[in-house]
Amino acid sequence: MDLKIIILGGGSIGGSVAKELSSEENDVVVIDNNDENLEPIKSVEGIQTLFGNGSSPKMLEKAGLDESSLLLCLTDSEETNLLASLIGKEKFNAGRIVCRLKGSEYKEIAEEITPFVDFFINPEDLITEEIKDLLHHPGALEILDFAEGKIKLVSVYAKGSGILVGRQIKELKDDLPEYETRIPALYRDEELLIPTGETIIKEGDEVFFIADEKHIEDVTKELQKLESKYKNVYIAGAGNIGKSLAKKINDDFNTKLIEKNVEHCERASEELDGILVLNADAADKDFLSSEGIEECDVFVAVTQDDESNVLCSLMAKKLGSKKTITIINKEAYFDLVGKNELDIIISPVQITVSHVLKYIRKGSVSNVHKVKKGMAEAIEIIVDSSYQKLKGKIISDLKLDENITIPALKRDKDVLMVHGNTKIHDEDHLIVFYKDKDVIDNFYNTFR
Structure with a gap:
């Protein structure tokens, strides 16, 4: 039976989440008091x-x-989201509720007044945490958390300078005898592959590997020469995301915050101690040159306008910034800019959808992350009564095909890399990488 999903707010986050979830044959209803938000999604099937x-x-x-419904309160108004959560549970006994907050004063009391909410989501906070992670691990394109941060799924480009490039994946254990890792996927020639030990890593591959925080660099240098640690970070946009990011990273990096709007600039200056806030257009060539853009290690564009983010990132890159991180909401822009033009693209929609999916996927699920614009997913499932038939099974007996793999698991406090002879225990957290929703649905139906 299709899941009934009711989404409050059809703006950039809510509307895009609606499109994503309707593509999975869910029954989606979007409510908004602004017809301009509804217009682009009225004709979308489902x-x-x-x-x-x-x-x-x-x-x-x-x-x-x-x-039986899932209620997603994703409007820009925290008051509306909290009130709808309250009414949704008290009057309609909504099955599950996800409520968007934006890090305001409501954050402290939200759990007290709406303790029944399954998940409070703050897309802005999730985005800044992801960018902060990337700044601390030069070379990484994406870093996704599992098992409360104990397991990381990291993607990097394979370059000619990498030790493993041109060799088989199984040779990785010769290079890192003290530490086990797994490569559950490669992205090559616009195709996502689940490799075997015999697969040869080629230059240009985007390689996804499993590691813990302290070993990310060890695995990265197998795939490319390690970049120097970043020092100078320029942030374009002093909205909620820009201010929050500047606050989080300022102790570790030389940070400049650039904002075109005078009022926003003044507000940021008042709120942020010890951070240089500049009132200027971040796409202005003369301004960037005068601010020493060639000394910038990472230029981060987080304004509320996709076009501005793309333009100022391209300008910064052209003038000498070593790396760019760019927020893009609209999917259309993804295909307009290639990987050679912008280094890292962050999608608030994909981040939000990933955190919502754990309430949609079957069984007991702790985390879901979409990768490569939804070409695949990685999920953290808990082996409990919902996956009864997995208990006591040996991995090789699961007979997994080329569309699904289990690279790692968490057992109690330990992280284990999975082998063919690994036995699955009750309450294990399995990290499962698969190519599409049908694959994980079949997996659930087989082992529930």
Whole structure:
């Protein structure tokens, strides 16, 4: 049976989440009191749009909210999101509720007044944490957390300078005898591959590997010469994301925050101690040159406008910034800019969708992350009563095909790399990498 998903807010986050989830044959209803937000998604198959106040009991009733529904409160208004969560549970007994907060004063009391909310999501906070991780690990394109941060799924480009490039994956253990890692996927020639030990790493591959925090660099140097640690970071955009990121990284990097809007600039200066805030257009060639852009290790574009982010990143790169990290909301822009033009692209939509998917995938799920614009997913499942038939099984007996692999697991406090003879225990957390939703659905149906 299709899941009924009711989304409050059809803006850049809510509308894009709706499109993503409707593509999986869910029954999606989007409520928004701004018709401009609803217009682009009205014609999308599988989405019903309702114009009105998302926290109105009448509107929630019209949307069909009940105990089997998933309610996603994703509007820009925290008051609306919290009120809708309250009404959704008290009046309609909504099955599961995800509520978006933006790190304001509500964060402290939200859990007290709405303790039944399954997950409070703050996309801005998730984005800044991801960017902070990338700044601390030069060369990484993406770093995804599993098992409460104990397991990392990292992607990097294979370059000619890498020790393993041109060799088989199974030779990795000769280079790193003291530490086990796994490579669950490669992205090559616009195709995602689940490799074997015999697979040869080629220059230009995007390689996904499993590691813990302290061994990311050890594995990275197998695939490319290690980059120098970053020192100078320029941030374009002093909105919530820009200010939060500057605050989080300023102790570790020389940080400059650039903002075109005078009021936003003044507000940021008041809020941020010890951070240089510059009132300027981050895409202005003369300004960037005068601020020594050639000394910039990473230029991070996090304004609220995709076009501005792309333009100022391209300009910074052209003028000598060593690396760019660019936030892009609209999927159309992804295909317009290639990997040679922008180094790292962050999608707030993909991050939000990933955190919502754990309430949609079957069984007991701790984490789900989409990779390569949804070409594959990595999921952390808990071996409990929902995966009864996995208990006591040997990995090789699962007869997994080329579309799915289990590279690692967490058992109690230990992280183990999986082998063919690894036995699955009750309450293990399995990291499963698979190519599409049908694969994990079949896996669940086989072992539930």
